Amino acid sequence: MCKKCGKSFWAIQPRDFCDEPACSGGYRFINQTITKRKFGYKEAWDVYVDAFKKWDYVPLDRYPVVCRWYDALYFVTAGINDFQPYVVSGEVEPPADAVIEPQFCLRFQDIDSVGITGRHYTGFIMVGQHVFNTTDKYVYFKEEGIAQIYEFLTNGLGISPHELYFHEDVWAGGGNFGPSMEFFSRGLELGNQVYMQYQSLPDGSYKELQTQVIDMGAGLERWSWLSQGTPMSYDTVFPSVMKYLYKYGGAPPEFWSKFARYAGLLSVDEMENLSPIWNDVASYIGIEPHNLKEEVYRTRSLYALGDHTRTLLVALHDGALPSNVGGGYNLRNILRRCWSLIDEYDIDVELEDLFKLHIDEFGKWFTELRDYGSLFEILQIERRRYDETMRKSRDIVRRMTQRNEKFDVNKLVELYDSHGISPAVIREFGHSVTIPDDFYHQVQMRHEKQEAKVDRAKYDVTGIRPTKMLYYEKPAATKFTAKAIKRIAPTKIILDKTLFYPSSGGQVHDTGTLNGVKVLEVIKEDGVIIHITEKPIEGDVVEGIIDAELRKVLSEHHTATHIVNYAARKVLGEHIWQAGAEKTPEKARLDITHYDSLSFDQLQEIERAANELVKRNIPVRIMEMPRGEAESRYSMRIYQGGAVPGKVLRIVGIGEYEVEACGGTHTKSTSEVGFIKITSSERIQDGVVRLEFVVGENAMKEIQHHERILKELSDMWGVSRDDVPKTAKKFFEEWKWLKKENARLKEELAKARISDMANSARKVDDVRLISRTFADADIEELIKMAPLLAKEDVVVILASSKDDVKIVVSAGPVAVKRGIDSGAIVRELSKMVGGGGGGRPELAQGGGPKVERLDEVLEKGVDLVKKAINS
Ligand SMILES: [Zn+2]
Ligand SMILES: [Zn+2]
Structure with a gap:
């Protein structure tokens, strides 16, 4: 003991x-x-x-x-x-x-x-x-x-x-x-x-x-x-990485040798407050506690750079991407920490160089790391995002500083977590902030993965034998006869076997009939397939027919997602994984892990690579294989759709190009899919790009649709199709020029109106009043005009009846002093036309729908001005 x-x-x-x-x-x-x-x-x-x-x-x-x-x-x-x-x-x-x-x-x-x-x-x-x-x-x-x-x-x-x-x-x-x-x-x-x-x-x-x-x-x-x-x-x-980093400083070896003996005591996970231990260690080695911490933190930054870059190298190599969610958040956090340590301690090192050193050094053992894929491109993009964040951070801290806000620990953690604002930035603004020893730990804790949600079974199927899945055994069949095993409700029937594919793996279920009754939905629960039908089905023997057309197009879309996944990886790199997929009769979509949005050229290249594989007519093989064997033969790449349960996996292989564990229905070969047309790509979240595509007949319809648009344009403009972009550009340039010209003319018109109106001011008691209506002016024009006229003792009431009534009132400084409140006048006038409005004493706007009362409004305006002055 x-x-x-x-x-x-x-x-x-x-x-x-x-x-x-x-x-x-x-x-x-x-x-x-x-x-x-x-x-x-x-x-x-x-x-x-x-x-x-x-x-x-x-x-x-x-x-x-x-x-x-x-x-x-x-x-x-x-x-x-x-x-x-x-x-x-x-x-x-x-x-x-x-x-x-x-x-x-x-x-x-x-x-x-x-x-x-x-x-x-x-x-x-x-x-x-x-x-x-x-x-x-x-x-x-x-x-x-x-x-x-x-x-x-x-x-x-x-x-x-x-x-x-x-x-x-x-x-x-x-x-x-x-x-x-x-x-x-x-x-x-x-x-x-x-x-x-x-x-x-x-x-x-x-x-x-x-x-x-x-x-x-x-x-x-x-x-x-x-x-x-x-x-x-x-x-x-990583001796060679450290040798390189020591060139940029760090505490002298004599100091560190003395300190290292006690370094093990300073573990954050065992103690919440390390201050007493820092003091103890300082007294052991005979140094001021403050100086000790300073010295240790400076060198710590070098060790952290060495560690974080190695972690990132392996994680990015293995297909993870920095992002704002899940594990990707942790990676972005340590990457940004590297940059902020470099700033904070003024270390003149290029992160890229550290990665290269690790690739040389660690890559001697784990040679796969030499194949670092898009690493340096990802670093560049992340750096751009980091700089952008820093710019925004400084704005936020500047505003908080102006509002005299306090920066306590919770605030620091929150700012770092939600805006990426590091304590170093807050210090830049002269705040002396105390950073707890477990600061980054506190930040990370806000992002721990939540327990995986377990979907509860919708129907109780205990004791029912799993349904024989004919769609695997006879993928080409469209008719079958089966025995009714159980009805869990009048319209919910379970058969001993079925051709109906249930909704799963992003593929929607088959449709068709059982004994002539429409099948509305097909669900799988613990291996038992439940058919939900329009009406109850009588009898012990059931004849089923599936919609062969639908099955065909779903299988085509399904095979196409495998092909597009392969093509995206070929074009974009090994970091591409499936992040989600859906196959409906109309189209297919595939979400892939990628660090940036896709350019048009990249999309076309993916489309080309996909159709290349289609053309080569590669058989789609279905293999039942023990899990361990599948993993060792095809690597963890088989888990494209996430983790799959079971001892034996259903492996779907398009040659060696794309091998996945998958339970869907597929075509027999790639050429059966027909032409694949990618219709859209969108960055749907940090690190995930969504591709949508159609195949065969639908692909042709898509292309014909685009052609029709092109034809309409070329007919309308009387130019050849090749000249459509050129013509559109010309029209666009002209339109931009006309818009500018229009704005200029409006301004001139306004000026002319103003000088005209300035002369028409009339005396109302001891202020001058200009009131005027326009049929065609919009509110922006009125707002521009009014203050130009409202000088000294002038009050301006402008109204327009374009679409509905718009009112702008403005008053010069002398008029305001005499008691004119433009806001009050606008409120009153707007009420008359059934609307509302308001503003400052100098300038206010409002309006309402009752155009027929426009003349009354102006008369009332004169009254209100008089009343304001005499009150
Ligand atoms: Zn002990
Ligand atoms: Zn599949």
Whole structure:
């Protein structure tokens, strides 16, 4: 038992304290080597593979960080996510009984600790050790698992057994729990081995899991750090990036060596208020707390730049995009943080250069990263958006400053979250703001993914056998005979088999008849297909006919979405994923992940690439395949429509061009689709572009429609079709010129009217009054004219009867002093014509519909002026 924190732990010799940095006095390996030699980052992994091979562990490649196979997460946050949910639940076979993998993971909750504690990253490699024990087969569990780790740590890395601590704990997550063993050395946690053994039940009890899993996760970054004893781990993980960054400053190594020992105490996730710890650390190393923080923050900015750019490189490579929603928000946040750190600490570095260094360095191991796709284009676009945001930010802060608003922590978080305004911008305006140690954490927390919504079943189909799906077995058939199994309502019938495709996967349901009765809707609930019909259907045997034309066009539209998805990826790059799709009889739409709107040229290129594939008449293959096999053969690309449940997947492949897990109906080959015509593209949200298109007959109609428009124009103007754009341009230029000319003439006319009217002022008591009506002036003209006339003691009442009555009243300064209030006069006059209005004493406007009272209005105006002066 630890005398400080009370935790149970194991060590070879009796010890008073556990090895948490807070109990054992910080990191005690800085500037030392406690492993058998210094291991590099990748080298530490190689030693691990070597050690675990002898126990038949199979090394796997990393999975993408974008977690497309598992709805609950945007990004992979731990190695076990690779096997969730189906392997862990026992539904799907694991790739091997015992596996190890270097899984790149993203975590944004520790963002404030990155660059300070040395053990935190937004992107890191979690070394995994995963063993899957089933009821049929026992592989390894607690005993063997921990013995293997021990053997690796002592023989593989060569850490003396005296230097190892094992902390006992309980781990719980995702409804499962079990004991766990964390292992430490010299104040650094090296990994955590969890034994997923039990499942919590709703009544508070628990039961043993069917599949019992060893889930070990360890930060590879820490292994190379412990081994090399550099001041920070970042120096061992991306040494060439750090070497480059140190050219731009940072605290001297002597300082950092002293500080690093205590760095581990400054972890935001364990403490809300770090101030006392900052003070403690400052006194340990004999420096003013304020200076300590300043010095650490300056160098922290360099480490954060190294970390954030590596995270972005991997995430963007794997198909994520910065945006304002979901996981994309986290990415935009760290990208913008890079730029704001560069500004704040005046670091003269180009972000692009850091990415290039990572591609060289990290790309030696993960060679796929060398194929970085649209990375640099995305950076450019994001930079433009960032600059625009900064410009707007400064406007907002300037206005808030003028209004004397307070900038407390909540306000800072809110401003950053909703407008991207960083505290640095607020400081620019001379506000001294205190930024909490967990500022970025607080921001990120506002964007945690909400629990996936579970749609509740609409109909209870428990106990009913799944319907045989004839539309898969006989895709070309249009008629069938089936047995009625159950009627869940008079017009809701379930058959033993059906040709009717239910609405799913963005494809609308088939229509047709059952025993001559119209089928209105087709729904699938837990494998059971429910037909909703216009009238009740009698009898035990049912004859069904589907609308073959509709099915044909839906299948064409469906195949076309696969083709367009392929074409968009070919033209725009590997970051293209399907973000949504819909197939109706009229048209198809496909939403793709892309960082910008599409140009007309890009659209035409996509259309060309799509039709190229159509023309090559490639067969559309349907394959039933175990999930694991499908993933390893075709990669995670198969999850275009999101995660799909089930042990066996229905894989739809257009050659090797486009392979997806899909349950829809398709044509037999690409040429059956016919000509694909993209009709529109629109950026529907940050990072998503919507494409709409039609095929075959509809595509022809679309083109003919455009041709008709062109013909109408060319006939109307009497020019050839080729000359239509030229002519339109000419007309447009002329129209612009005429508009300008018109405005000029109006102005001249107004001037002429004004000088005419100025002479017509008449005396009403001791002010002069000009009142006049126009048949054709609009309100803008009246508003322009009135103040020009209303000088000194002049009051002007102008009215127009164009469409309805418009009234403008204006009064010169002397007239206002004499008691004239234009607003009051307009209100009164507008009431007479059945409307309303108002304004200032100097200028007011109004009006109403009763044109026939226009003359009365002017007479009344004279009265009101008299009354105002005499009152
Ligand atoms: Zn302790
Ligand atoms: Zn499909």
